[in-house]
Amino acid sequence: MIIPAQAHAEIDKLYHNRYHVExxxxxxxxQGTEIIHFGPNRQIVEGEALIYPVGSICxxxxxxxxxxxxxxGKLDLDAPINxxxxxxxxxYYPSLRKLATHTSGYTTQPYNFLTTLPFxxxxxxxxxxxHTNPFRGxxxxxxxxxxxxxxxxxxxxxxxxxxxxxxxxxxxxxxNVNGKGYWDAMTDYITNDLGLKHTFLGNTDMIGYDKKENPxxxxxxxxxxxxxxxxxxxxxxxxxxxxxSIQLDVSRPYLAxxxxxxxxxEGNSDSGLAWRLDQSQPISxxxxxxxxxxxxxxxxxxxxxSVAVGIxxxxxxxxxxxxxxxxNL
Numbered sequence: 001m002i003i004p005a006q007a008h009a010e011i012d013k014l015y016h017n018r019y020h021v022e023x024x025x026x027x028x029x030x031q032g033t034e035i036i037h038f039g040p041n042r043q044i045v046e047g048e049a050l051i052y053p054v055g056s057i058c059x060x061x062x063x064x065x066x067x068x069x070x071x072x073g074k075l076d077l078d079a080p081i082n083x084x085x086x087x088x089x090x091x092y093y094p095s096l097r098k099l100a101t102h103t104s105g106y107t108t109q110p111y112n113f114l115t116t117l118p119f120x121x122x123x124x125x126x127x128x129x130x131h132t133n134p135f136r137g138x139x140x141x142x143x144x145x146x147x148x149x150x151x152x153x154x155x156x157x158x159x160x161x162x163x164x165x166x167x168x169x170x171x172x173x174x175x176n177v178n179g180k181g182y183w184d185a186m187t188d189y190i191t192n193d194l195g196l197k198h199t200f201l202g203n204t205d206m207i208g209y210d211k212k213e214n215p216x217x218x219x220x221x222x223x224x225x226x227x228x229x230x231x232x233x234x235x236x237x238x239x240x241x242x243x244x245s246i247q248l249d250v251s252r253p254y255l256a257x258x259x260x261x262x263x264x265x266e267g268n269s270d271s272g273l274a275w276r277l278d279q280s281q282p283i284s285x286x287x288x289x290x291x292x293x294x295x296x297x298x299x300x301x302x303x304x305x306s307v308a309v310g311i312x313x314x315x316x317x318x319x320x321x322x323x324x325x326x327x328n329l
Contacts (some may be wrong), residue, residue, distance in 0.1 A: 055288030101263030133219035169202035171229020208292025
C-alpha cells in the first residue's frame with residue numbers, strides 16, 4: 001500500500017504518546033482492495049479483521065435506507081415529520097430532507113440543563129466520556145416525542161447544525177414505516193440488502209483507550225435507544241469499503257440520491273443525504289466518533305476509489321489520513 005507523506009505525518013501524530021494503537025486503513029480502486037493494519041509500535045499486524053465502533057458513519061446507513069423507501073414511494077423527502085409521526089401539535093415541522101441534511105433547526109444534542117446534570121454525574125462515576133455513552137437510555141421514545149412537541153421551529157431556512165437528535169428522529173420514522181422499528185429494519189437492510197457480514201448495531205468486544213491510556217469498552221447500546229440511528233454501528237474496514245462500493249452500484253439506483261446536493265453544509269462541503277460532499281473534488285465522506293474510537297469513510301464518485309480508516313482512540317484526526325490518501329490516488 002502506498003501511503004502519501006502527508007498521511008504518514010498524521011499517522012506519526014496518532015502514535016505519539018499512545019501505546020495501544022490499533023489502526024486499520026483500507027483502499028479500494030479498480031486495481032483491487034488493500035487493507036493494512038498497524039498495531040502498537042506501528043508494526044504491521046496480520047490476522048483477523050477488527051470490528052470497530054464507527055459511530056456516526058451509521059448516519060449514511062440510515063440515509064441509505066431512507067433513500068430506498070423514498071424510491072419505493074413509502075416516504076417523501078419533502079414531507080414534514082408530522083406526516084409520519086401522529087398526534088403532534090398543529091405547528092411547523094421540518095421535512096425529512098432537512099433532517100437528513102442537518103438543516104432542520106434541531107440542536108446538536110437532545111440535552112438541556114436539567115437532563116445534562118444526571119448524565120454528568122453518571123459519566124464522572126464511570127470514568128468520563130470515553131467510558132460512558134451519553135445516549136444510552138436517553139432520550140427514550142416518550143422523551144423524544146416531548147422534544148419534538150416542545151421545540152418550536154419556524155418555516156424558514158436553517159443553517160447546517162450537526163444534529164444527532166435530528167438524525168435519530170429520521171431513523172425513528174424510517175423504522176416506523178418499515179413496521180419493525182429502526183433496529184430491526186436496519187439489521188434486515190444490512191444483512192439482506194447490503195449483504196454485509198461484519199456490520200451490526202450494538203456492542204463489540206474491541207478495547208479502546210482514553211487519553212490516560214486506560215482501557216475502555218465500546219459505548220454500550222440497547223435496542224430501544226432512540227439515538228441509535230445516529231451512531232450505534234460497528235463494522236470492519238472491509239465492510240465499510242463494501243458499503244462504499246454499493247453506494248455507486250448502478251443496480252441500486254436509489255442510492256445516487258444520497259450523493260446529490262440537498263442542502264448547505266459547513267467548511268468546503270455541501271450536504272447530501274447524511275453524506276458530506278466535498279466541493280473541490282467529487283468526494284462523499286463521513287467521519288464517526290464513539291468514545292474511544294474514531295473512523296472515516298470517503299468515496300471518489302468519479303473514479304470509484306474509496307478509503308476507510310479506523311482506530312481505537314477518540315479525539316484523534318483520522319480525516320486527514322483518509323483525505324490525504326484518497327486525494328492522492
